[in-house]
Amino acid sequence: MLGFIQTLKQRTPLGLLQLKHDRMRLLTAIAGITFADVLIFMQLGFSDALLRTNTQYPRNLQADLVIISTQAKNFGQLRTFTRRRLYQAQDVPGVADADALYIGSADWRNPQTREETSMLILGQNPERPALNLPEVNQQLEAIRQPDTVVFDQASRGDYSTMIEQVNQGEFVTTEIGLRTVTVAGLFTVGASFADDGALITSDQNFLRLFPRRDAGTVSLGLIHLEPGYDPEQVQADLAERLPDDVLVLTHEGYIDFELAEIQSNSPVGFVFSLGTAMGFIVGTVIVYQVLSTDVNSHLAEYATFKAMGYRNSYLLGIIFEEALILTLFGFMPGMAISIVAYQLTEAATALPMLMPFSRTVIVFLLTLVMCTFSGAIATRRLQAADPADIF
Amino acid sequence: MTQNPAIIVQQVDHYFGSGQLQKQVLFDINLQIESGEIVIMTGPSGSGKTTLLTLIGSLRSAQSGSLKILGQELCQASRDTLTQARRNNGYIFQAHNLHGSLTALENVQMGLEVHGSMLKAERHERAAEMLKKVGLEDRLHYLPSGLSGGQKQRVAIARALVSHPKIVLADEPTAALDKKSGRDVVDIMHDLAKQQGCTILLVTHDNRILDIADRIIYMEDGRLSKQPEAVS
Numbered sequence: 001m002l003g004f005i006q007t008l009k010q011r012t013p014l015g016l017l018q019l020k021h022d023r024m025r026l027l028t029a030i031a032g033i034t035f036a037d038v039l040i041f042m043q044l045g046f047s048d049a050l051l052r053t054n055t056q057y058p059r060n061l062q063a064d065l066v067i068i069s070t071q072a073k074n075f076g077q078l079r080t081f082t083r084r085r086l087y088q089a090q091d092v093p094g095v096a097d098a099d100a101l102y103i104g105s106a107d108w109r110n111p112q113t114r115e116e117t118s119m120l121i122l123g124q125n126p127e128r129p130a131l132n133l134p135e136v137n138q139q140l141e142a143i144r145q146p147d148t149v150v151f152d153q154a155s156r157g158d159y160s161t162m163i164e165q166v167n168q169g170e171f172v173t174t175e176i177g178l179r180t181v182t183v184a185g186l187f188t189v190g191a192s193f194a195d196d197g198a199l200i201t202s203d204q205n206f207l208r209l210f211p212r213r214d215a216g217t218v219s220l221g222l223i224h225l226e227p228g229y230d231p232e233q234v235q236a237d238l239a240e241r242l243p244d245d246v247l248v249l250t251h252e253g254y255i256d257f258e259l260a261e262i263q264s265n266s267p268v269g270f271v272f273s274l275g276t277a278m279g280f281i282v283g284t285v286i287v288y289q290v291l292s293t294d295v296n297s298h299l300a301e302y303a304t305f306k307a308m309g310y311r312n313s314y315l316l317g318i319i320f321e322e323a324l325i326l327t328l329f330g331f332m333p334g335m336a337i338s339i340v341a342y343q344l345t346e347a348a349t350a351l352p353m354l355m356p357f358s359r360t361v362i363v364f365l366l367t368l369v370m371c372t373f374s375g376a377i378a379t380r381r382l383q384a385a386d387p388a389d390i391f
Numbered sequence: 392m393t394q395n396p397a398i399i400v401q402q403v404d405h406y407f408g409s410g411q412l413q414k415q416v417l418f419d420i421n422l423q424i425e426s427g428e429i430v431i432m433t434g435p436s437g438s439g440k441t442t443l444l445t446l447i448g449s450l451r452s453a454q455s456g457s458l459k460i461l462g463q464e465l466c467q468a469s470r471d472t473l474t475q476a477r478r479n480n481g482y483i484f485q486a487h488n489l490h491g492s493l494t495a496l497e498n499v500q501m502g503l504e505v506h507g508s509m510l511k512a513e514r515h516e517r518a519a520e521m522l523k524k525v526g527l528e529d530r531l532h533y534l535p536s537g538l539s540g541g542q543k544q545r546v547a548i549a550r551a552l553v554s555h556p557k558i559v560l561a562d563e564p565t566a567a568l569d570k571k572s573g574r575d576v577v578d579i580m581h582d583l584a585k586q587q588g589c590t591i592l593l594v595t596h597d598n599r600i601l602d603i604a605d606r607i608i609y610m611e612d613g614r615l616s617k618q619p620e621a622v623s
Contacts (some may be wrong), residue, residue, distance in 0.1 A: 012501065
């Protein structure tokens, strides 16, 4: 290894010199890779935001086991099942209690702009909060009041004055359907693709807001276990005990169910994978174009090197050196632009655009593969450098 | 110490193409060049001079007969042997073929880097010395695009000779140059080669430089004649 580094240090950096010599070509290549990287970063960012926002509530459920209808598609479209299943579940050994969570979507009027927009509404039992959201759980007293809700301040749309007012302790009122509701507090989760925001309230308030739903049909059942019971064992017992109009899942199992649903059944997961692949292909084509033009314009020089006794591997080294340099110099601006673009997107859409370290590593590796792969195709042109032809 | 011949060519035939299109370009070539000898090969275009030069320079694999370069048999040799053998030779081409992204100094040191035995600093020092010998000490860091035709050819000579090759092969080194720079280039080649004691085989059409040769051989239609009537 040390010997290898020593060799590299002693080697004339031909790839670097060649790239530096033709600035226009270098800039084209870097711009191409940067573009491809930004494209890939954005697609991955959107895809991740989609998965994250559409599973935030499932992730934050406080339950050991979850009961949903077999008709359930995802958290926004859970369908309903009868509350009787929850009472039946309490018979099963190991189940401490079973709570109902009511979920629905309704248009509410933005108190600030007076525009109607679709909100996800959760109705929970205020005695035993369903969600692991400390901000919400500190305001359980408030949502016991009739027609009172807490509001997700990361909702999409312009709510700045309203948030200001709520923070100052004022009560803001607006309409949901025919009812007037009071916003008593705030929490922070963020918008999803399906809904612009969310409101959390008590189960009683929920039933008032949705007159066509009744207390006997619930969206989701939350099972808490008594200490010392194995969730998977109880899950199996429950599945045995309950009719097959409901599905019993562990909490992790339920999150996986949501993720699998998004990835397989919504076109969005596919679209973003396709977008990522397109970015990769665009990058590969551009880098290939640049590298093969570079090889072509240096064929006579390469043939001369071969005539001097340089091996093919030396020339391959030049091209892979170029590929590596392009990777580095294309990736860095690509990542910088993406970080800015993430912030802009987050500000514009309220989607949580995070840049985890693992993603930068993945995109860097993709860029490296992209450049090396193009380099490998470009090196086929090297066979054309025949030293016997240059005399 | 007895001088071993640097180049021994015996009964070499060479064909291009295959099947019905096969065409013989070299016929029964026999040639022996002693170490330190300067030989000029001349003859009309298409007579096979360059083909013979590429065979001797291990740029092509010889097909039949015997081709001994510095005591090593290269007929039917493997690619790897050929690549290895090329490192003993210095080449000077009609076109200078310098690398456009490298300075004169970097181009010259590429002639040393191929041996992989010298450190970068040492290579650069030797290359600078060599460029001084060809009169380009004030052009070390110029790119080829900033040099005249004669200067480029001198850089190419420096590159060919910097590793002190046993054999120098040159193909029309003066063809692209005017009379004065052509003469300069050949003189430099001649002087340096004599200092280093290397063997030179030079292919040329240029009558003005024939005087540097110890011996002139003549090729026509793929056959060598040792006592050509055309050149006397």
